[in-house]
Amino acid sequence: MNHRYGYARVSTQQQDLSRQLDMLKQHHCIEILTEKISGTRMDRPELFRLKDKVRSGDTIIIESFSRLGRSTKDLIELVEYFESKGVKLISLKENFDTNTPQGKLMLTVFQAFSQFERDIIAQRTKEGLESARARGRKGGRPQVKDKSIEKALKLYDSKEYSISEIVGMTGISQATLYRYIRKRTVK
Known part of the structure; x- marks a missing residue:
């Protein structure tokens, strides 16, 4: 059986959810999940509950x-997430419904913008690496100085210090230290 869920959120404890709740109740939601938390926060427990709760064929209604x-990117990712689960989304204010041809068109536009943004980031990264190589630099993390590695290996061999202490004293990463320890034992 398909269910209709509502989701309402205000940004602060002082704000009132009544207007949103009144709108959502008119759409016969079996449950309305509410939050009084800033949309910029990553941890929105009721939204996470909603994501776990919905099943294919269900509908989410928002004001x-x-x-x-939280942002256009976050919104697009959420719309894509619900769409991938077969969950329809209705936004009352924007008159957006993924069940309609217009809603499907807008979803396609959202997805195109999301892909465009990913492609632009990838292009900028590639151009940045090419520019650095043209100036004689390589991409990636800077190389660790041999002296730091030698010091770390001596501290390790002394068996007086833990790995985290060695990392703190030398400034090299734990992964780098382990990589050089393995290199010595393989030889």
Whole structure:
């Protein structure tokens, strides 16, 4: 059986959810999950509960997109997440319904913008690496100085210090230290 869930959020404890709740109740939701938490926060427990609760064929109703996503990118990712689970989304204020041809078109536009943003980031990264190589630099993390590695290995061999203490004293990463320890034992 398909269910309708509502999701309402305000940014502070002092704000009132009544207006959103009144709108959602008119749409016969079996449950309305509410939060009084800033949309910029990553930890929105009721939204996470909603994501776990919904099943294919269910519908989520929100008052507006601003109540669901922290940013355009976050909103697009949430819409894509629900769509991938077969969950429909209705935003009352924007008159957006993924069940309609117009909603499906807008979803396609959202996805295109999301892909465009990913492609731009990848292109900038590639251009940055090419520019650095043209100036004689390599990409990636800077190489660890041989003296730091020698010091770390001596401290390790002394068996007086833990790995975390050695990392703290030499400034090299734990992964780097282990990599050089393995290199010595393989030889």
